[in-house]
Amino acid sequence: DNANVNFGGYVRFGAQYNSAPPVGVTGKVTLEKRIRLNIDISKMSDSGIEMGARIRMQGDENAMTAGNGANAYVKANGFTLRVGNIVGAIESMPGLYAADVGLTGLNFDDLVTNVVGANLGTATPYASYWNWDAYSSTGTGSNGVEAIYTAGGFTAHLSHSTLNGVSGDNQTAGFLAYTFGDWTVAVAHQTSDTAGNKKTVLTVGGKLGDFNVGLAGADNDGVKKYTVHGSYTMSALTVNGYIATEDTSGVDTSYGVGAAYDIGGASLIGGVAKQPTGDTRADFGIKFSF
Amino acid sequence: DNANVNFGGYVRFGAQYNSAPPVGVTGKVTLEKRIRLNIDISKMSDSGIEMGARIRMQGDENAMTAGNGANAYVKANGFTLRVGNIVGAIESMPGLYAADVGLTGLNFDDLVTNVVGANLGTATPYASYWNWDAYSSTGTGSNGVEAIYTAGGFTAHLSHSTLNGVSGDNQTAGFLAYTFGDWTVAVAHQTSDTAGNKKTVLTVGGKLGDFNVGLAGADNDGVKKYTVHGSYTMSALTVNGYIATEDTSGVDTSYGVGAAYDIGGASLIGGVAKQPTGDTRADFGIKFSF
Amino acid sequence: DNANVNFGGYVRFGAQYNSAPPVGVTGKVTLEKRIRLNIDISKMSDSGIEMGARIRMQGDENAMTAGNGANAYVKANGFTLRVGNIVGAIESMPGLYAADVGLTGLNFDDLVTNVVGANLGTATPYASYWNWDAYSSTGTGSNGVEAIYTAGGFTAHLSHSTLNGVSGDNQTAGFLAYTFGDWTVAVAHQTSDTAGNKKTVLTVGGKLGDFNVGLAGADNDGVKKYTVHGSYTMSALTVNGYIATEDTSGVDTSYGVGAAYDIGGASLIGGVAKQPTGDTRADFGIKFSF
Numbered sequence: 009d010n011a012n013v014n015f016g017g018y019v020r021f022g023a024q025y026n027s028a029p030p031v032g033v034t035g036k037v038t039l040e041k042r043i044r045l046n047i048d049i050s051k052m053s054d055s056g057i058e059m060g061a062r063i064r065m066q067g068d069e070n071a072m073t074a075g076n077g078a079n080a081y082v083k084a085n086g087f088t089l090r091v092g093n094i095v096g097a098i099e100s101m102p103g104l105y106a107a108d109v110g111l112t113g114l115n116f117d118d119l120v121t122n123v124v125g126a127n128l129g130t131a132t133p134y135a136s137y138w139n140w141d142a143y144s145s146t147g148t149g150s151n152g153v154e155a156i157y158t159a160g161g162f163t164a165h166l167s168h169s170t171l172n173g174v175s176g177d178n179q180t181a182g183f184l185a186y187t188f189g190d191w192t193v194a195v196a197h198q199t200s201d202t203a204g205n206k207k208t209v210l211t212v213g214g215k216l217g218d219f220n221v222g223l224a225g226a227d228n229d230g231v232k233k234y235t236v237h238g239s240y241t242m243s244a245l246t247v248n249g250y251i252a253t254e255d256t257s258g259v260d261t262s263y264g265v266g267a268a269y270d271i272g273g274a275s276l277i278g279g280v281a282k283q284p285t286g287d288t289r290a291d292f293g294i295k296f297s298f
Numbered sequence: 299d300n301a302n303v304n305f306g307g308y309v310r311f312g313a314q315y316n317s318a319p320p321v322g323v324t325g326k327v328t329l330e331k332r333i334r335l336n337i338d339i340s341k342m343s344d345s346g347i348e349m350g351a352r353i354r355m356q357g358d359e360n361a362m363t364a365g366n367g368a369n370a371y372v373k374a375n376g377f378t379l380r381v382g383n384i385v386g387a388i389e390s391m392p393g394l395y396a397a398d399v400g401l402t403g404l405n406f407d408d409l410v411t412n413v414v415g416a417n418l419g420t421a422t423p424y425a426s427y428w429n430w431d432a433y434s435s436t437g438t439g440s441n442g443v444e445a446i447y448t449a450g451g452f453t454a455h456l457s458h459s460t461l462n463g464v465s466g467d468n469q470t471a472g473f474l475a476y477t478f479g480d481w482t483v484a485v486a487h488q489t490s491d492t493a494g495n496k497k498t499v500l501t502v503g504g505k506l507g508d509f510n511v512g513l514a515g516a517d518n519d520g521v522k523k524y525t526v527h528g529s530y531t532m533s534a535l536t537v538n539g540y541i542a543t544e545d546t547s548g549v550d551t552s553y554g555v556g557a558a559y560d561i562g563g564a565s566l567i568g569g570v571a572k573q574p575t576g577d578t579r580a581d582f583g584i585k586f587s588f
Numbered sequence: 589d590n591a592n593v594n595f596g597g598y599v600r601f602g603a604q605y606n607s608a609p610p611v612g613v614t615g616k617v618t619l620e621k622r623i624r625l626n627i628d629i630s631k632m633s634d635s636g637i638e639m640g641a642r643i644r645m646q647g648d649e650n651a652m653t654a655g656n657g658a659n660a661y662v663k664a665n666g667f668t669l670r671v672g673n674i675v676g677a678i679e680s681m682p683g684l685y686a687a688d689v690g691l692t693g694l695n696f697d698d699l700v701t702n703v704v705g706a707n708l709g710t711a712t713p714y715a716s717y718w719n720w721d722a723y724s725s726t727g728t729g730s731n732g733v734e735a736i737y738t739a740g741g742f743t744a745h746l747s748h749s750t751l752n753g754v755s756g757d758n759q760t761a762g763f764l765a766y767t768f769g770d771w772t773v774a775v776a777h778q779t780s781d782t783a784g785n786k787k788t789v790l791t792v793g794g795k796l797g798d799f800n801v802g803l804a805g806a807d808n809d810g811v812k813k814y815t816v817h818g819s820y821t822m823s824a825l826t827v828n829g830y831i832a833t834e835d836t837s838g839v840d841t842s843y844g845v846g847a848a849y850d851i852g853g854a855s856l857i858g859g860v861a862k863q864p865t866g867d868t869r870a871d872f873g874i875k876f877s878f
Binding site for chain 2: 055
């Protein structure tokens, strides 16, 4: 029939350095390894409706390679409805991850939606990171519903979670994005019954001559964060960097630089980043997609 | 070589309504989602013996998509021997699931092998449902052995579990079925060391003009249950329904109606059912196979 | 692109006998079932570097079929670098598993690296078996690093684990092997921070007329063990056997015999073995690869 099961993903491995290793890890330099395998099921109805589902099997170092919570969708005329382990509007907005450096993202301090806030000085300074609905590679996800509409350069995305009522907390987010020429602007907002999860985010990204540049800002329930970033490609080599500031007293300006060298089918990637706590992370390794 | 690994299954999602939601779920309307992926391994020996195995990865809403306990088989001359996560004779008998309604089966109160009995009025009225050896989509299954023989319209199936002796309880079941023209009759019996699992089941199903009709009856260790059901298809639409009665004092007559609309490669399916406890369930959504 | 995802493995099932069944199992004869599915990802870079990863999904009787810890590698010019769930140098050395009998290996008492030692007479006489870095089919593995170099008949393999520092114990192993004509000689050594894991191993295997023969010896942190083995094939039937002695006072000489009959695409395999504790194991069943 007209159904298809496709297998894709990526493999990366190398070494990572963390000046403040997590509890239970001895040694600042550790092995980095991730295998991501997406199982993508798709089918086209006779009437032209695309239907599908994704299961991801992913494993990092010291972890099993398990199947996550799946999502499923229908898609027609630029409109997509997806349920289950949704990707989420904040997570999907253009520009949010544009400043990532290194093989692993190095804690993703470049994301303006990740703030330390009141967790500064505690044993878990990053406890409030990732407090929006996002696709979970190794968990069940938010078991939500989302709708995405695309027309020309315009995209709108609305997501909602806890429909199954297990927690009872409602969380709703949306983004609007527009691309004109080399530039894309996006604005997003999240409301939530969970304390501290309210967010408003703005991203801008584009080209200035040979440079890709961007900036982003967010109000995270009162905690403001801004990031500027840029990248430059010469032949097989791409270098990039970012600077991020959070308006919490005592939080350091964070910054990072990265480089990727394309060896034809794979890349050698490395990066180093100063974290908002003053700690340093670095990584280096190989990554290829399949 | 002549080995093959095939990927198939189905995806369904939508909404379900339960007037008596399970403990831990707030809200009567919840998201329904299931992804079922069968990994079917098969190989033909030079001498014409088919060998194979099935692993199923399945996940519902709020659950990981994990691999279950596998089964394996050899097959030749109409005879199949299967071990591990067996399907079971009761579970496999023709007509047992013929009365199912809706996207999800709505608690499968139509099955004459599912009885409330002494659990009426307790917090878990359906605790004795599913008390026969059956294929487990998300568990290890019964780790048993079964033999199936088919010749012409005749099928015989014998299953046995707990060979591995973990529980020590033996459970043995068998069915005989015969198809003549549009009609199929099947009779099954299960014996068990587990209290309450003894069963005798009879099903009849066939065609009366444009209608598919059937009836089933079972003695579940003294608790009798009967179901009559029918379906009618006009063009892309199929409607069906059932009425089931259990001879336990205080248990309501249960009934359900369903409808499925074929959109060419997928179906929109919904149903509503009155349960033996008097509660109501309903569902609606899309389902497609791949 | 030039990436590939391949699915292979084997299926086996039958019955096994154990005169001393494990705790929790009632009955000496139990069902044997294993499904092994390797998901092998590979890609060739434009510059001729092979890259890849392996995820294994495996399940035995009474177990789920879960994905294990993955490994990943790069390979070029006879040199392989692999990380994660590594195979390990001891585990990979030629001849280590050459004496296996039966469908299941029957406790693998033939391996000179498996010794009872001080566990004799305890409830877990085999507690010190498998005390080297080896590929884990159902766990995360040792999360190590290994390098393998092959040129002509020569192979060198070096492996190291606990780089991630979770336990802090370092374990390093290496083997050298050389094949000349029908004969292969290999020598291996393992050092470890874990008490009792030190090992030196020697294996020799080859052909004497129509017989395949081999011998192996190991010093396991002072406990010496020796195995001699042989096999003979006539048409579709292969028979094999081994005798193994451990220099621990009170440990029996262990021995086993096996037979495999090729039915063209699958084999009927069985064996019986006397264990170092004096217990007896046997098995019989079918096995096919895909």
